Every structure is written in C-alpha cells, then in structure tokens.
Amino acid sequence: MIKKIKVKNSGLIKLKFFNDFPDGNLVIGEAKKTVPFEIKRVYFINNLFNKKAIRGLHAHKTLEQIIFCINGRFQLTLDDGKVKQKIRLDDPYTGIRLGPKLWHTMTRFSSDCVILVLASDYYKENDYIRDYHEFLKYVKSKK
Numbered sequence: 001m002i003k004k005i006k007v008k009n010s011g012l013i014k015l016k017f018f019n020d021f022p023d024g025n026l027v028i029g030e031a032k033k034t035v036p037f038e039i040k041r042v043y044f045i046n047n048l049f050n051k052k053a054i055r056g057l058h059a060h061k062t063l064e065q066i067i068f069c070i071n072g073r074f075q076l077t078l079d080d081g082k083v084k085q086k087i088r089l090d091d092p093y094t095g096i097r098l099g100p101k102l103w104h105t106m107t108r109f110s111s112d113c114v115i116l117v118l119a120s121d122y123y124k125e126n127d128y129i130r131d132y133h134e135f136l137k138y139v140k141s142k143k
Helices: 131-140
Strands: 012-014 016-019 027-028 042-043 056-062 065-071 074-077 086-091 095-096 101-106 112-118
Touching: 012 131, 016 074, 074 095, 086 095
Parallel strands: none
Antiparallel strands: 012 095, 016 027, 042 112, 056 101, 065 095, 065 112, 074 086, 074 101
C-alpha cells in the first residue's frame, strides 16, 4: 500500500468503486472530481511479457497524467530532480498523479499487467523531455 508521495508534482488519486458481488466491481473516475483535470486523452499499456522492459523514461513540461495499474503490478520510479521515489502499483483503485516536471520510469511488470493512463491534454511531442540531463536543466531553470 502506498503511504505517502515524497516527490513534488505528484499525489495519490483514489477512485470510487462499488462492489456488485458476485458480478464484479464498478470503478468510477470523473473529470474535475476524482480526476483533478479535464481528461483529453486515455491510453493503456498491456502485453508486457518482456521481464526486462523499461517504459516511461521521460517527463513533461506541462502535461498532467494519472497512472493506474488496473491489473497485475509494476514499479513506478518518480524523480522531481531532487527526490526519487519507487512505488509498487498493484491496486486498481489508486492512481498516481504525474504532474509536470516529473521524470518517471516503469519497470518490473507482471505478465498480466495492464496500465491505464488519463492525460490532461492531447499528444504533443514538444511537451516531452526525453533526456534525463535536459530534464535536470529544465527543472532548475523553472524554479
């Protein structure tokens, strides 16, 4: 269980869910309520069969996202330029807010892992920072 987020520009997001036993759970996220922004893009990652896969390896200048592990598990490493934190995601009802200026890396995927991401804007390549040293320079320059 995730107790506390230590890095800047991040936080925990808890979704509402209703247990409809034996017919499953209904999980609900609402823009500007449980999700703190208007959702403009949704994507998911699955079929993570490569045990050595590394995903993410970037930060955003302005984009906000919430990342959920809706099945299985993986490790999320967050870095705000000063503090680094490793978080195991394995609870489909709890997401991690990835705010701007936050480097993130995803590893240690279970083979049944499914990652769902909600984003505050459409895909814009110029919002990405894909080089870690450039990220560190960017974070220092935007204080």
